[in-house]
Amino acid sequence: MPVTFVASSQLPTQWGTFTMHGFLEPGTGKEHVVLTMGDVSDGQPVLGRLHSECLTGDALFSLRCDCGFQLEAALKAIAEEGRGALLYLRQEGRGIGLMNKIRAYHLQDGGADTVEANELLGFGADQRDYGICKPMLAHLGITSLKLLTNNPRKVKALEDFGITVAERIPLKTGLNPFNRNYLATKAGKLGHLLGTIHQAEAE
C-alpha cells in the first residue's frame, strides 16, 4: 500500500517535544501522522501505538469510547520513556468514516451495540487495514515494537508484514458509565483483551 513521506517538524506538547512526521496515502488522499521521540531507528524495540482516528474521543471529549484517554496515556508513556512512536492513523470509525460513525451512534442510541450498528449500515464490524503502517515504519527505521494496545488484531497485522511485536502492553483507561457497554462489546465480540478488572467493571 503506497504511503509517501512528506515532511517532519517539531511538535511541543504538554508531555514533551515530539517530532511529527507527515505521510500521504495517494490512493485515498488520507494524511497520516507519526509522532516520535528519541532514536527509534536503532533496532531496539520501540514503545509504540497504532492509534485509529476518533474525532469525537480524541478532540471533542466524548465519553462514548476510550480513545481520547488512550491517546493521552500513550503520549505520556512515550514521553516518560523518552523514546517511542505513535502512529495517528486516519481510520475514523474503524474505517467507515465520521459520517457513518455518527449514523452508527444514532443506531446505538436506539439500542444496537457497536458491532450491530456497523452491520445494520452494511459495513463489517472493523474495516481497518493496517497495511498503511508498513511504509511509515520502514521510513522511520522501526522493526520491532512494544505495542500499547488491547487489540490482538493490531499485533497480528504487524507481525503479518514483518514487524516484531516484542511485547504487548495493555492500555486500559477511560472507563466510565457511558462507555461500559461499548467496552463490553469490544471484549465480547471484537476480541479486545480488556482483562478481568476492566471487563468486570464493564459488565
Ligand SMILES: Nc1nc2c(ncn2[C@@H]2O[C@H](COP(=O)(O)OP(=O)(O)OP(=O)(O)O)[C@@H](O)[C@H]2O)c(=O)[nH]1
Ligand atoms: N464504527 C464505529 N467506530 C467506532 C465506535 N466507537 C469508536 N470507534 C472507532 O474505533 C476506533 C478505535 O478503535 P478501538 O476498538 O476503540 O480500539 P483499537 O484501536 O481497536 O484497540 P486499542 O489499541 O486497544 O485501543 C476509532 O477509529 C474510533 O473512531 C463505534 O461505535 N462505531
Ligand SMILES: [Zn+2]
Ligand atoms: Zn473513540
